[in-house]
């Protein structure tokens with residue numbers, strides 16, 4: 001969502017809700033998806049979030065509605081000319097989407113979110129700041145506890 005969105009100049013034509021999408025070169029609203037997730041609270045929750053945003057084109061943010069994954073992948077039905085290839089059968093969420101204050105009016109940026117994690121590294125930095133014992137979290141897993149017990153048993 002931080003990319004600059006190509007907007008076809010409208011010249012002197014007045015932009016209205018009815019003609020707005022026809023001037024939108026990139027159809028940016030069809031090039032990503034967001035998915036709301038439970039508010040991460042524990043180290044385990046953030047560890048899971050780190051795994052999720054380790055996947056290509058996946059980011060995370062928090063705004064006034066909560067926490068979301070942001071997947072920057074274009075819809076497979078988006079035609080090269082910006083039209084929807086399944087317009088008459090498009091899902092309800094696409095029908096409900098309003099072009100009022102959409103990406104045509106300007107790209108979203110970090111200022112639009114309470115928190116924005118564009119990369120694994122940015123979230124890792126946040127985790128280390130939020131949890132003093134972040135880097136020790138994996139030492140306490142049941143799997144590691146078993147390994148420690150086995151090591152101790154072997155020493156006896």
Ligand code: SF4
Pocket residue numbers: 020021024026027028029030098099102103104
């Ligand atoms: S809703 Fe907005 S971003 Fe989507 S195609 Fe229309 S003008 Fe472009």
Ligand code: SF4
Pocket residue numbers: 029030075076077078079083084085086087090091094
């Ligand atoms: S189904 Fe059509 S309207 Fe919906 S995101 Fe894909 S291209 Fe856009």
